[in-house]
Amino acid sequence: MRKNHFHLPEGVIYLDGNSLGPLPKKAAERVTQTVGNEWGDLLIKGWNEAGWFHQPAVLGNRLAPLIGAPQDSVVLGDTLSIKVYQALAAGLKMRPGRKVILSDTGNFPTDLYMAEGLINLIGNDIELKVVSPEQVEDHVDDSVAVMMLTQVDYRTGRLHDMASLTRKAHDAGAVALWDLAHSAGALPVDLEGCKVEFAVGCTYKYLNAGPGSPAFIYVRPDLADDAEPALSGWMGHASPFAFDIGYQPSPGIERMRVGTPPVLQMAALDAALDVWEGVSMHEVRARSIELSELFIREVENRCPQLKLVSPREYENRGSQVSFAFKEGYAAMQALIAAGVIGDFRAPDVMRFGFTPLYIDADDVMKAVAVVEDIMRNKSWDRQEFKQRAAVT
Amino acid sequence: MRKNHFHLPEGVIYLDGNSLGPLPKKAAERVTQTVGNEWGDLLIKGWNEAGWFHQPAVLGNRLAPLIGAPQDSVVLGDTLSIKVYQALAAGLKMRPGRKVILSDTGNFPTDLYMAEGLINLIGNDIELKVVSPEQVEDHVDDSVAVMMLTQVDYRTGRLHDMASLTRKAHDAGAVALWDLAHSAGALPVDLEGCKVEFAVGCTYKYLNAGPGSPAFIYVRPDLADDAEPALSGWMGHASPFAFDIGYQPSPGIERMRVGTPPVLQMAALDAALDVWEGVSMHEVRARSIELSELFIREVENRCPQLKLVSPREYENRGSQVSFAFKEGYAAMQALIAAGVIGDFRAPDVMRFGFTPLYIDADDVMKAVAVVEDIMRNKSWDRQEFKQRAAVT
Numbered sequence: 001m002r003k004n005h006f007h008l009p010e011g012v013i014y015l016d017g018n019s020l021g022p023l024p025k026k027a028a029e030r031v032t033q034t035v036g037n038e039w040g041d042l043l044i045k046g047w048n049e050a051g052w053f054h055q056p057a058v059l060g061n062r063l064a065p066l067i068g069a070p071q072d073s074v075v076l077g078d079t080l081s082i083k084v085y086q087a088l089a090a091g092l093k094m095r096p097g098r099k100v101i102l103s104d105t106g107n108f109p110t111d112l113y114m115a116e117g118l119i120n121l122i123g124n125d126i127e128l129k130v131v132s133p134e135q136v137e138d139h140v141d142d143s144v145a146v147m148m149l150t151q152v153d154y155r156t157g158r159l160h161d162m163a164s165l166t167r168k169a170h171d172a173g174a175v176a177l178w179d180l181a182h183s184a185g186a187l188p189v190d191l192e193g194c195k196v197e198f199a200v201g202c203t204y205k206y207l208n209a210g211p212g213s214p215a216f217i218y219v220r221p222d223l224a225d226d227a228e229p230a231l232s233g234w235m236g237h238a239s240p241f242a243f244d245i246g247y248q249p250s251p252g253i254e255r256m257r258v259g260t261p262p263v264l265q266m267a268a269l270d271a272a273l274d275v276w277e278g279v280s281m282h283e284v285r286a287r288s289i290e291l292s293e294l295f296i297r298e299v300e301n302r303c304p305q306l307k308l309v310s311p312r313e314y315e316n317r318g319s320q321v322s323f324a325f326k327e328g329y330a331a332m333q334a335l336i337a338a339g340v341i342g343d344f345r346a347p348d349v350m351r352f353g354f355t356p357l358y359i360d361a362d363d364v365m366k367a368v369a370v371v372e373d374i375m376r377n378k379s380w381d382r383q384e385f386k387q388r389a390a391v392t
Numbered sequence: 393m394r395k396n397h398f399h400l401p402e403g404v405i406y407l408d409g410n411s412l413g414p415l416p417k418k419a420a421e422r423v424t425q426t427v428g429n430e431w432g433d434l435l436i437k438g439w440n441e442a443g444w445f446h447q448p449a450v451l452g453n454r455l456a457p458l459i460g461a462p463q464d465s466v467v468l469g470d471t472l473s474i475k476v477y478q479a480l481a482a483g484l485k486m487r488p489g490r491k492v493i494l495s496d497t498g499n500f501p502t503d504l505y506m507a508e509g510l511i512n513l514i515g516n517d518i519e520l521k522v523v524s525p526e527q528v529e530d531h532v533d534d535s536v537a538v539m540m541l542t543q544v545d546y547r548t549g550r551l552h553d554m555a556s557l558t559r560k561a562h563d564a565g566a567v568a569l570w571d572l573a574h575s576a577g578a579l580p581v582d583l584e585g586c587k588v589e590f591a592v593g594c595t596y597k598y599l600n601a602g603p604g605s606p607a608f609i610y611v612r613p614d615l616a617d618d619a620e621p622a623l624s625g626w627m628g629h630a631s632p633f634a635f636d637i638g639y640q641p642s643p644g645i646e647r648m649r650v651g652t653p654p655v656l657q658m659a660a661l662d663a664a665l666d667v668w669e670g671v672s673m674h675e676v677r678a679r680s681i682e683l684s685e686l687f688i689r690e691v692e693n694r695c696p697q698l699k700l701v702s703p704r705e706y707e708n709r710g711s712q713v714s715f716a717f718k719e720g721y722a723a724m725q726a727l728i729a730a731g732v733i734g735d736f737r738a739p740d741v742m743r744f745g746f747t748p749l750y751i752d753a754d755d756v757m758k759a760v761a762v763v764e765d766i767m768r769n770k771s772w773d774r775q776e777f778k779q780r781a782a783v784t
Contacts, residue, residue, distance in 0.1 A: 007432045016436045023432040028424075031656065035423050039602055040399045040415040043733060044408045047783035052603055054782065079651025081625035082474065089513060105637060110626035110651065113639040117624030121481060121514055130637060155635075204652070210431055211444055211655035232509030233473035234502035241784045243547075243738050245497060245522060247505035259471025259502065260596070263603035264423065264656045341435060346635055390446065391439035392633045 001287065002357040005275045006208070013367045015342045018182060018320045018353030021208030027271040034267035046263070055266040056214075056235075056257055062273045063207070063216055066281060067180060067199065068190035073221050075253045076269065077261055080181060080202045080215040082231065084148075085114045086256055087198035087217060089230035091146040091175040092118075092126065094197075094223070098145035099125050102174070106133040106153035111179055115148065118230075133158060137168050144174040151189070152182035152318030155345050157310040159187075159318050166194045181205060184216075186288065186319035186355075188281040191218055206319070206355060207276075209269035217256045224252045233258035275357065287356035288319040291364050295321055295352060298368040303375045309349060320353045329392065331374060333385035340370045344392050393679065394749045397667045398600070405759045407734045410574060410712045410745030413600030419663040426659035438655070447658040448606075448627075448649055454665045455599070455608060458673060459572060459591065460582035465613050467645045468661065469653055472573060472594045472607040474623065476540075477506045478648055479590035479609060481622035483538040483567040484510075484518065486589075486615070490537035491517050494566070498525040498545035503571055507540065510622075525550060529560050536566040543581070544574035544710030547737050549702040551579075551710050558586045573597060576608075578680065578711035578747075580673040583610055598711065598747060599668075601661035609648045616644045625650035667749065679748035680711040683756050687713055687744060690760040695767045701741060712745045721784065723766060725777035732762045736784050 007023040008014060014022055038050040047053045060074035067074070077083075088101065101115050112130060119126045131139050133153065140147055147169040151160050166176040177198040183189050185206030191199050199218040203209040219227050229249055234240045235257040238248040249255035293314060299306055306323035325331055325348060332344040342352040352367075374380060399415040400406060406414055430442040439445045452466035459466070469475075480493065493507050504522060511518045523531050525545065532539055539561040543552050558568040569590040575581050577598030583591050591610040595601040611619050621641055626632045627649040630640040641647035685706060691698055698715035717723055717740060724736040734744040744759075766772060 007428075009433050009435070012435070014435060020431075020436045020438075022435060023427065028427050028432065031427050032420075032424055035415065035420050035602070035660070036399075039412075040420065041401050043401070043404070043406060043414060044412045044735060045728070045733075046412075046603060048781040052783075078470065078474070079625070081627075081651035082470070082623065085623060108626075109629075109635050109637065112637060113624045113626055113629065116639045117622050118513075120620065120624075121510075121622050124515075202652070210427070211438060212653050212657070214654075215651070228512065230509050230513050231474065231477060232505045232512075233471070234500075234505055235473075237501070237505065241738065241782075243501050245501065245504060247501075247508045259473035259607070260594070261604050262606075262654045262657050264660060265604070265654050268427070268656060336437070341437075343436060346633065389440040390633075 001279065002275055006358045008358060011339045013340045013363045015340065015352040015354070015359065015367060017355035018205050018351065019343050020204055020211055021206060022358060024208055024272050024275050026274055027210060027268045030267045030271035031264055034264060052261070052263045055263070056261050057254055059266060059269055059273065060216060060253065066276060067184050067218065068188070068192050069218050070192055070221060073253055074216050074218045075256050076214045076216050076266065077257055078215055080200055081110045081114050082258070083200040083215045083217040084111050084179065085118060086229065086231050087177050087200055088115055088118055088146060088148060090227040091177055091198055093228045094175055095145035098143060099127055100143045101126065101128045101146050101148055102136065102139055102144045103128065103130050103148045104133045104136050105130055106158060107148070107150045108154050108179065108181060111148060111150060133160065137165060140168045140172045140174060142172055144172055146175045146177050148177040150179035150181060152186065154182060155349050156322050157318045157320040159316050163194050166196055170195065182318050182320065187285045196220065197223060203269055207272055209272040210265065213265045213269050214262060219253055219256065227255065229255045231258045235259055235261070284356050288354045289314045291354040291356060291359060291361065292317065292319070292321050294361060295354065295364050295368065298365070299323065299371060302368065302372040305375050319355065320351055322349045322351045324348045325350055327380050329388065330385040331380040334374045334380040335370060338370050338374065340367045346392065393671065394667055398750045400750060403731045405732045405755045407732065407744040407746070407751065407759060409747035410597050410743065411735050412596055412603055413598060414750065416600055416664050416667050418666055419602060419660040422659045422663035423656055426656060444653065444655045447655070448653050449646055451658060451661055451665065452608065452645065458668060459576050459610065460580070460584050461610050462584055462613060465616070465645055466608050466610045467648050468606045468608050468658065469649055470607055472592055473502045473506050474650070475592040475607045475609040476503050476571065477510060478621065478623050479569050479592055480507055480510055480538060480540060482619040483569055483590055485620045486567055487537035490535060491519055492535045493518065493520045493538050493540055494528065494531055494536045495520065495522050495540045496525045496528050497522055498550060499540070499542045500546050500571065500573060503540060503542060525552065529557060532560045532564045532566060534564055536564055538567045538569050540569040542571035542573060544578065546574060547741050548714050549710045549712040551708050555586050558588055562587065574710050574712070579677045588612065589615060595661050599664055601664040602657065605657045605661050606654060611645055611648065619647065621647045623650045627651055627653070676748050680746045681706045683746040683748065683751060683753065684709065684711070684713050686753060687746065687756050687760065690757070691715065691763060694760065694764040697767050711747065712743055714741045714743045716740045717742055719772050721780065722777040723772040726766045726772040727762060730762050730766065732759045738784065
């Protein structure tokens with residue numbers, strides 16, 4: 001759909017845009033410009049003249065339509081871990097007396113870790129209850145303060161029904177917090193229609209904003225003025241440059257800003273969002289399903305060693321497909337060496353992301369041929385591929 | 393000392409490196425390389441092959457000597473606000489039963505705001521006591537859990553005696569947390585010698601790492617394995633890629649990592665630290681004092697309208713000089729329009745930073761001539777200079 005907008009290295013089929021999106025050509029230009037013409041030439045004046053100060057909110061408004069959020073309900077900054085913490089802390093404050101944060105084993109671990117850290121601080125008998133993804137709906141009851149879920153399982157691609165689970169949370173009087181790490185830019189999301197209270201996500205996966213690009217947080221507009229910022233930094237203050245001794249939160253979503261925004265990363269994100277101009281998320285979803293279905297069918301036909309661990313029905317999947325294989329780590333290294341880049345998740349999951357902005361059916365067929373070759377020849381069975389790196 | 397390492401725009405004398413350092417030439421190259429050759433060509437492999445994963449600790453070790461910290465005691469990431477929160481939360485846990493966070497009115501507001509937010513979460517009768525800078529030592533008693541101070545006052549440049557105040561804190565059984573925002577790269581700091589428990593700081597001021605560059609946190613090595621990470625993100629986990637459900641902090645300082653590091657900003661920081669190779673902080677300090685003394689003497693002689701609000705004795709000052717002037721905002725705008733860039737802090741403070749890496753006595757004399765001209769001609773008395781921008 002937008003292949004020519006990206007820098008895609010020769011000889012590589014990149015099926016890991018669900019982990020780190022490739023470089024949009026404009027992002028390279030934009031960052032160079034921000035470094036040279038803004039930081040270099042404007043120096044401190046960049047905060048006003050290049051609009052750095054407002055980037056977190058401006059980019060929030062650019063991103064909002066991709067996740068079904070209204071204007072002025074999203075702000076960028078920090079990391080997803082930090083944004084989870086902010087949302088969770090604010091959500092708990094909205095349900096005093098309730099003691100349970102409900103999550104599932106398919107949540108990305110950092111969300112659970114951040115909840116642990118928060119509980120460890122607060123004490124007060126707050127409990128993190130982690131059930132299997134299938135059991136979540138049975139555990140949403142009136143003890144639950146916040147239901148905290150990642151919509152698309154990072155290992156299997158299993159897709160939660162956001163509308164239905166949010167409704168159940170609301171029926172039980174709980175607040176819903178959705179992590180959209182594997183949703184934003186991957187499939188249509190309707191935060192507003194689902195009446196979700198809080199959502200968070202990252203921008204370095206399907207949104208292609210680069211390694212370590214800022215995270216986002218959404219707060220439902222009718223709640224934003226009452227959401228208590230646990231991480232009450234000066235950039236979320238009502239008047240940051242009054243330098244008052246006491247904290248006064250900004251009205252609306254900007255209270256979820258914390259410290260000085262990462263201007264160079266914001267520049268890359270801005271350019272990455274240019275690529276999305278005029279793109280229909282419904283069309284992206286349709287193409288992603290076509291590509292994923294094709295991949296599953298071909299791999300299952302040609303590589304009996306690999307066992308599908310993603311849901312078979314596309315309605316229940318995000319935009320990735322995962323196969324289990326005992327030697328999955330080494331097999332993925334062999335694939336990468338052969339130019340097909342996916343990734344591995346412990347203990348045995350080989351993940352492949354399908355990103356229609358720059359991946360087409362031809363890429364998928366070529367990738368399958370490489371997978372087949374490696375499985376048939378056991379090319380993974382070499383010491384060099386079994387050696388674990390720091391980042392798997 | 394290193395003027396040719398920086399991109400300094402024609403016709404500008406930059407006395408605002410205490411707010412945002414100028415662009416090191418190498419940083420522009422390094423960022424371009426990280427974007428193109430690493431993100432662009434290596435894609436996800438950059439985490440291992442380009443060393444992105446280890447950057448927060450590697451850069452911590454590069455920065456450590458500049459603040460008198462031993463190896464493996466400093467880690468980069470997030471913003472200063474976040475790092476203050478982490479240090480404060482960990483410090484409070486080390487002194488259970490004690491109820492006071494002691495700070496002063498000269499602290500940068502975000503430090504106080506973050507403390508407020510933390511207290512609001514914890515409850516438990518914790519109190520933030522904010523006294524005047526001169527009164528701190530009289531209020532360090534056995535009620536104090538954490539003494540949280542910024543060494544150099546952002547408005548006046550007043551310098552706290554870190555050794556003496558830390559000793560007093562320790563005598564009272566309190567933990568010392570120092571914010572080095574205006575110290576790191578400005579003057580010699582001896583964290584190890586002073587036995588400071590926690591220190592935090594930013595890298596976009598005197599360290600010249602660019603707008604929104606990552607912050608740092610120091611934890612005294614003998615305490616690091618027991619410091620409880622309130623912001624327990626996956627990058628601080630003992631085994632981030634095991635994807636365990638439960639959090640297990642990494643040994644040592646790396647537990648203070650939270651989420652995915654901002655790789656592009658880290659690249660700029662890496663190049664900015666190259667400039668510091670072989671630079672003596674004692675020599676920087678000596679030259680900074682010379683420049684500041686010259687500026688004060690000349691301004692006081694030639695601009696009687698301006699009232700020095702920085703300490704007159706250089707031993708009690710950091711690397712900036714501030715003058716109060718009722719129309720300080722407009723006067724600073726007039727100065728900037730004339731090519732002398734300082735900044736303004738409410739209500740009436742004109743700040744000038746002295747950064748010997750790229751400012752010399754000739755620059756100072758030229759700047760004073762412009763200040764004198766503007767004050768003599770009341771050039772500030774124009775509507776265009778009085779209009780407040782978002783960032784002052």
